[in-house]
Amino acid sequence: MGKVKNILFIMCDQLRWDYLSCYGHPTLDTPHIDALARRGVRFTNAYVQASVCGPSRMSYYTGRYVVSHGAVWNFVPLRLSEWTIGDYLRPHGVRTAVVGKTHVIPDLEGMRRAGIDPGSPQGIALAQSGFEPFDRDDGVHPDGLPGKATRYAEYLRGHGYQAENPWHDYANSAEGRDGIILSGWNMRWARMPARVPERHSETAYTTRRAMEFIEQQGSDPWCLHLSYIKPHWPYVAPAPYNDLYSEADILPVNCDPSERINEHPVLGGFRRATCSRNFSRPDVRAHVIPTYMGLVKQVDDRLGELFAFLERKGRWADTLVIFASDHGDYLGDHYLGEKELFHDTVCKVPLIVYDPAASSSRGTTNGQLIEAIDILPTVLDAYGIEAPSHKLEGRSLLPLIRGGGAAWREYAISEADYSFRSFVREPLLRSVDGCRSYMLRTQRWKYIYYDGLRPQLFDLENDPDELVDLGLEGEHAPLRRDFEETLFDWLRHRKIHTTISDAAIAGWTAAERDQGIVIGEW
């Protein structure tokens, strides 16, 4: 089998782990992603380090927990001292680029202070979390600008879709009587087709751009972050994907009235949000989820083309392929919409890794507790680049994939901060720095610690749907205390000395002796 030369890091946005046929969806058939799983390893317990776009992605790209990189929510600039995938790969001659969404916000204040020209190669890399912006496009907030200055917007205009924001007006809107634009922002229009044919949609465009990049690179090594915006809202799909599925095809909602009794106050807060109230309505779910499914299906179809293209180019022999998501989508489960908390619905993600150098694990599943921050070390490991242990907080998956795996972690961590959500924060009288929460997930349990509030505890062995909160149960108090200790232990071991390696520290005293430095001699 092959030696890894390239990395194809595919990400969908807001894709639930259970909305792929290889993960068990009964009606949404995703044969191409399934085929990837058959070629590689499908991880069934992979967790993101935050269940919202910004911090989740910053963790993926830095290989560090949220508490370490500090981009605690969306729209928080990534400190310019945080190293990313591109920083590690570029010095080794690997062109590292993105097609699609990263959601990174540049640390402009930091760059100004340091006198860094944002237009310089380094300035651009810093602003783009290390990815060369081959085609950077966040959709909603591309580079912080509203859809105008992206290549996709130009592309659309070039195809006759004239508008200031064609991404919105055409690709993400439907059309009513007399050509009225029905914005995809309004879920009421979810079943209507987008105002572009499929080939002009984001997903199709993004896939073609990825193929262009790979073509361009020829036999030179590359790392491409192919980052689809879909199935993230706006929930609007081009024909025929808007119409492939119906109410009969959607998964039953996962909730129970008992969840509302003595509900955790943070969940109570999020359940008041517009999206939560809407997605708790069966008619809304029936209307929107089929389109969500259609968007997933469309990605799978386009990945089929991409995978065939990789076949033609011989890239399966030398490319490590990763398929993941930045978080899930409640879609009404637990009376919630959107994401941001810790249920598996949003915090567990699909993760498939195809490794050209592994053969015995092909088509297997692995239930170890994986963290998104494992991806970066995996990429480095695939290239034989030593992972800087003083910066990276995850671990390479290659021992699990190639065999010879050492003991694995006993718990996965995720973090949330609802300080930005004043409709949650204010009724709870929490200060802006009093809204942090942490999920500690073992193979059996999920423990959630909320600063200043009661914890949550779920027994996933007996309650896999996470309906029974044992956070207040007396008999589980010792277990909760243990988890709290573990959380404290985790927090005390963050990688804080990012400017000096563990090896340098370990060898310090010997080095001093060699230099003849002795203090307090007599």
Place this chain on the structure above:
Amino acid sequence: MGKVKNILFIMCDQLRWDYLSCYGHPTLDTPHIDALARRGVRFTNAYVQASVCGPSRMSYYTGRYVVSHGAVWNFVPLRLSEWTIGDYLRPHGVRTAVVGKTHVIPDLEGMRRAGIDPGSPQGIALAQSGFEPFDRDDGVHPDGLPGKATRYAEYLRGHGYQAENPWHDYANSAEGRDGIILSGWNMRWARMPARVPERHSETAYTTRRAMEFIEQQGSDPWCLHLSYIKPHWPYVAPAPYNDLYSEADILPVNCDPSERINEHPVLGGFRRATCSRNFSRPDVRAHVIPTYMGLVKQVDDRLGELFAFLERKGRWADTLVIFASDHGDYLGDHYLGEKELFHDTVCKVPLIVYDPAASSSRGTTNGQLIEAIDILPTVLDAYGIEAPSHKLEGRSLLPLIRGGGAAWREYAISEADYSFRSFVREPLLRSVDGCRSYMLRTQRWKYIYYDGLRPQLFDLENDPDELVDLGLEGEHAPLRRDFEETLFDWLRHRKIHTTISDAAIAGWTAAERDQGIVIGEW
């Protein structure tokens, strides 16, 4: 009284809080520092955030705990995303400079990655923890170079002291028979005079340079970090300071044989160090401490000149004067030498603040728990500059000094990391990332948490000399558990989102509404 225009931030290195007459030293008379205390407020419970030069200073200069700035020990570069005093003052037209030691190591790797020219103004500021290097000189490791390229070395050579390293060969060495150089590194020569007259010594030179800077600034606002290297080793003083004191003048050692019984393993490790073993000998103490005292006396004499100079220039009317130390010096107390742990001997420091705008607190003492990270917010407050609460972790002392003080903190924190000290780490079988410890100091108690090892607990009300470790006492277990909870709470509230302000977070949802952004509408 006056409005603050300038800041004079005086620091001694390795100066114990109890080696000044205003703090009670019975034989070491420091009239000028005492006079400063009579003009200002003398703080009797001020703690540094690490008891070793590098991390202590980085905390002073960034206003952040060690866990937040990450420069966990000496020689650890300060991440270039850490803002410092100069970053906050310079935009307000305050020339911010250093004469003397900062011990900052530049984040060269970070600068290379960001394409920052180390020779540019911003590059220099980043390399110098924000201080313009009017005369940066660390003595031992000036700018990482051995004594050659500093202005002081040039100055010495200009006065006829020809050597590759005149700082060492002349200012910090004595002379034996036939002109043999007796290095100050060897404590055996501590009582002999340095090979320079007092006026050519570091302390005298540094003081003159400070006056030159202040003179140069005229009526333009300035912030000067006047950072003496003494009484830090080498323990060698110019005549007559080498000979002012004798064994009869030194404080009795603070230790008790009971401390060695079931001693804490980390203390046991540090007690094996050469400096500890030497300073535990009465003859070494008797020989060295008088010189240590002489070095302090010399600083006080020179500060007398500086204070008279400030008087002549009218600077007492518009200058906030801070006098502090980066940590203490064991000098044999607790069978230890040097610093690095948490006894008051090294972790509590002298702190005097003279505020031209305060009158009713003149000559008073204040026993509140102060942290070194309070200095930066105090400086900003003095200028009426809003302290960025998302970065700074201390608080302004002005409410304590000017009156109207709000409730103060209940505990002070300090941190230590012995990972660099393999002679401590290896026998304990600790990994490089398993050597962190934390002091939590309330008004009555001192609790010390050691990762993976037993804690320490001292009842400072009944045991002010810290001789009785209650870390294993059963009856104190509930108290220790409380402190552990508090430590966990402290760790969960670090200022991690340094790129977005608390105000921006608090106003986020309202801002979104104003921009018409609603998700999940129906």
